[in-house]
Structures are given as C-alpha cells and as structure tokens.
Amino acid sequence: MNDHDPQQRRNPVWAFLSSVRLTIILLIILALASVIGTLVPQREDAVEFARRISPELFSLLSTLDIFDMYHSTWFRLLIGFLALNLTVCSIDRFPRTWKRFSALPRPDRQKPFEDLPQERSFVVRAERKSAAASVVEYLKGRYKRIRTKETESAHFIYGEKGRFSHFGVYLVHLSILIIIIGGLLGSFLGFEAYVNIAEGEKTRTVILRNTMKPLDLGFEVRCDRFFVDFYRNGAPKEYRSDLTFLLGGQEVEKASALVNHPVHFRGITFYQSSYGVIPKVRIRVSRHASQAESRIVELEQGDQVELPGGGGVFSVTRFSGNFMNRFGPAVRILVRPIKGHEIRFWVVKEMEALKKILPAPIDNFPGLDPSAFKPYTFSFMDRVKGRYYTGLQVNRDPGVPLVWAGCFLMMAGFFVTFFTSHKRIWVRVSGHDTGVRVSVAGTANKNPVGLERELDKVTREIGRLFKKG
C-alpha cells in the first residue's frame, strides 16, 4: 500500500473502494445476510410462516424483502458492491503486480546471501569459470530468464520460475465477475417456469415461478406417457415423461425427460420435477332423491358433465383424501345451472358417518349438503384409477455457459494461486584458497516451506554435479 500512485492516493473514493478491509467486511456482511434467508422461509414457503408472526413484524420483513431476500435489490446491490470492490482492487494492484512479474533483479544482489544457512554453501575443487559454466548449464534446465554476472571476486547466476503465479489472484477475481455476469444474464434474459401436463394432453404455455403468470413457449409440448417405477422397498426408482414437441401442430421431436436427464428443445430445458394422478371419481346424481331417475357418472377433476334432464352442468373441482382431516374421502362439486347462481359444496363418501357427527340435520350445513342444489342429490361412490400428470420444470438460462466458464477459470486461478509460486534463485561461485565456494540462495512470493525444499534440492544437485566431474 506504500507505493500508491500519488494521483490515486488523493482520491478518497478510490482508496476506499480499493481497500481489502472493505473486501473482508463485505464478505462477512454477505455471509451474515445469507444466514437470514436460511432461517426465514423464502418465496412459496413464506406463506405459512407469515401466518404465525405478528402483522407488524410481517410488514417490517416484507418491506425489507426478507421473504425473497436473495432476489431483493439490496442483496443484489451488496453483490454488486463486492464486484465493484474486487474490480477496483484488481485495477489498483495490477501495476505493482506487473512490476513484480517483469522485474529482473541483478544477478549479483547480495541481500539474498545474508544469513545464509551453512548447508546452502559448499566448497568444491574446481576452477571458478568452469564451475560457473556448469551451474549455468544446470540452472538452464530448471529455470527461466537465466542471467549471469562476473565480478572480480565471484560469478553470479540468477534464475527464476513461476512468475505467472502473480496473476492467479486476477484469474480468480475475473472468474467471480464472469460468474456474476452469467447469473445476471440468466435472471434478465432467462426464465424459470413449471407446467403440469396430463398424459395425452399438450400445452403451449407454462407458469412463471416468480410472477405466476403464463408464458407462451412458441411451440407445443405433449406428454405421451408418464412412468414411475419403484424399488421393492417402495422408494421411487425412476420417473420418466415421454414428451413430443410440436410446431404448428406438426410433431418435430420426441424425447424422454428423466430426473438428472433433462430434455432440451429450442433453447428451453424441460426437467422432470414432480408427478401426480388426476383425481377421477364415480358420482351418482339422482333427481328427487329417487333411485329411479339416477345416473352414475365417471369423471376426472375438471371435466364438465351435463346434469341428468338438462338444466346445467356440474364438475368436480377438488378431491380430498381425508376431508378436514376427519371425514374421510370427499369431493367438491361445482354446479353451473343455465339459470341462477353457481353453487359449490363438498360431498363426503361416508355420508352416514358424517350425519352422526354433525350436531344438526345436514340441510343446516349448505357447504356439506349433497342435496344443496335442488332437486338433485349427489353421492360420491368411489375413486377410480386416474391418469398420471407429469410436473415439468421449464427453464431458459442463457447465462449458464458463462457461469461454467467462470467456474473453470476459478479452478485454474486457484491452482495458480495456491500451488505455484514465483521462485527466484541466486547462485554465487566465489574464489577460495582451496577451490571455489558455491552458495545457493533464493526468494519466493509465497510458500516459504516449498522454497526451502527447492533450495535444498538445488544445493544437493549442484553438489552432485561436481562430484561426478
């Protein structure tokens, strides 16, 4: 931080944005903020939670966007601020890094040899010049940018390697920016949606997850069949949807979506995400409560069926396996007469049992009365095997390739940052009464232990050079 460009030093905004203290504070704030979102239920799950808290707390939390925290403006601004900080930091430090990268120190520097441990120097019987020449030859095989210098008293040889290690950090920072850009691209140009399609049905629209609005795909997708396979212990083994894509009514492509094996069509990806069975029931509709004028109808949830004798239609809008958690299976019937208001009521399968529980005759409970629509009486006979529907997650995310590129770059950056270091080595071959003294010294920008190991090795190998000759 000492060798700041004076022009930059004067700018307090730049100084603030380029400080690593800010980075650390931002990282910790981001970490703490992320904790909130894991404790407070998000998005769809928030509804249940919101019912249990006081209205004041609810309005406070929803003002702060806590229920969809990770997509809130303030959280995005925080990430943006971190991105800005790491960009400024990188720009601010780059000139110095470049200097360290390109600097070529003098071969005859004395400083590295100060306090040299004894084992890093030894005496050999050789002539100085030829000794220096063989050291140069050896270093050329292991190091780059070899420089030599000859003085009256000694020969100096300098070599280095791994100077690209200074740029590892920049690769990591760049990769984070790329991942953030990829994420932004996905959230602005992509979408996340879902759709349920019954076997044999097709659809052109899907429901967006964030707004719950329909989205036109521009083509149709049909679910030909849905399969579910179970293990012997009852756990699910495989879900599969056989899909057909249609353009203008023409079948274009067929594919199967499995969990972990999504299907891609025209830049949109379809993921197998859930499934279910469309409720299908048998209903007896009788007029004047007489068996004679009754009809048994088999219908799926959503089907509209004409009332016997005309006068309107009815449908099953919901099915409950255990109505109000105590009355057993039930269906909700919707009757739309040609004249008059539509009417909704539940029909319980075990009507006799219900009548015993109720404190008053059933006509006092219009929502539970099977004869609420006069003069008809509905009874729920049984549930029959219905069709499957498949639940598909439908996404488009043009940011994904960038995110993967960023991840790849990050790993490369980590490798350079953690496992390479810029090692500089100086060897001094000095005149001596009984021969020449060879001394080995070095510096590294990181990993001092690795440097020691390297220097040990180089000293040993140079020593061996002279033993042979």
Next chain:
Amino acid sequence: MLHSIILSYVTFVYFGAFLLYLIMMVMGRAVFGRLATCVAGGGFLIQTWAIITRWMTSYKMGIGHAPFSNLYESLIFFAWALMLLYLIVEWRTKNRTMGVFVTPLAFLALAYASFSPNISNQIQPLIPALKSNWLIAHVITCFFGYAAFGLSFGLSLMYLIKRVGTGSERNIFLRLIPETGILDILNYQMIAIGFLMLTLGIITGSVWAHSAWGSYWSWDPKETWSLITWLIYASVLHSRMVRGWKGKRIAILCIIGFSCVLFTYFGVNYLAGLHSYAKS
C-alpha cells in the same frame, strides 16, 4: 451387516488412538506416539476395507452405488477423509501432536454414525435425484474440504493453546506442540486445500443441480450455508494474504469457519430444503 459392525468397532480403535496420542503428550514418551500412529493407521485400513465391502455389497444386492448416499455413509466417509489427510500430514511433518486434536473428530463422527438411533446404517437404493455420476465427485470434494477444515480447526486450537501457555516450558504437553510459526503455516496450507475442495464441491454440486433440479443455484439452505462457509474462508485468506494477519486472529476465524462447516453439514438438516436425503 458385517461391515457396519466392523465400522462401529473402528470407532473404538480411533478412540484408542486418541488415548495413546494423549498419553504421549502427557508423558512425553515417543513410544506411545508410534503406537498411536500404528493404531490409527490400522483403524484406517480396516475402515477402508469396510467401505469397499459396503460398496461391493450394494452391487450384490442389485442396487449398486458408491457409499455416499445418506448421512450414515457420509459420516463414515468424513471420518475416513479426516484420518487419511491427518495421516498424510503426520507423515509429512513427522509430528504426532496433531493426533490428539484430530482423532476425536473422527471418533465422534463414527460414533454418531454407528450409535445414533436416528441414523440408519442400511444400504438403501438410490432415489432418482441421486442417480448421477456427479454424486461421487460432489461428495468426495466436499468431504475432503470438510476434512481439511477439520484439520485447520485442530491446528487453530493447538495454536491458541500454545499461545496461552508460552512461558510454561516445563509442561510436556505444551512443549511438544510445534512452534506457533509452523502451526500457522500448516494451518494456511489446510485452509488452501479446504477452500479449493469446497469450491470444487460447490461447482460439482451446481453442475449436478443444473441437471437434476433445473437450476445451478437455488438458494437451498445447504447451498447457502456452503456459500457462507466459502465467504468466511475467503475472508480468512484475504486477511492473511493481503493484510498480513497471522496467528491468533486467523486461528479464531478458522474456528468460526469450522463451526460454519458443521452447520452446513448438520445444522441445515433442521431447516427445510432440497438436500433432504442427507438427513438420515
């Protein structure tokens, strides 16, 4: 099943190794240290054998998959990775004092896996979401990351104990712990390995989530907590590499970091999320 019974015995082998390391530290006799290494190494080999057997058994049952699919299997693998990494560090540094701080973690993980009533040791078939080649890469990278952070936690404790006890040179326990400078360097190396592995774990998890759930990042609690852990260790690395923080402050941050790791691993199970199969 035989391998589960053997794995529950390995729990006690690691406890025995811990006691031997402790005796070495208290009495200052190197012979106990050598014995401790033998016991720990032996336990590790038996554990390796048991994991391979479990793997092969699942294939014989016709539901073959790598033993990384539920909490039981992940705890076993966590203890295994921790011991492997520890034994490598012990061998490289020729110092056994870390054993006292690391073997209890392996022992606790195995004890929890083997003796908790809530954890099933049965080999279960893979549910569709787990049927992916990314399972192996994701679990191995994550748990080696956790193991490295576990070692960093042990080293940080050692650092703080050594710092508090400087001056009392007569205490054998304190004297045997390496110099604070060495602990600091070793700790940094563990953080670097852990951070790299955690990053790889998050990336492999993202790639997998992208094909299984349709989104490479869903802010699921486990994902978010792994990001929180990542942010904490990122700040540790920045404070050390750029601001030159050393020693005590780094040691404390590493202990906070490891508690985030533990929360990512266990605490998240109490929050709702997509990683539900890692609960039992």
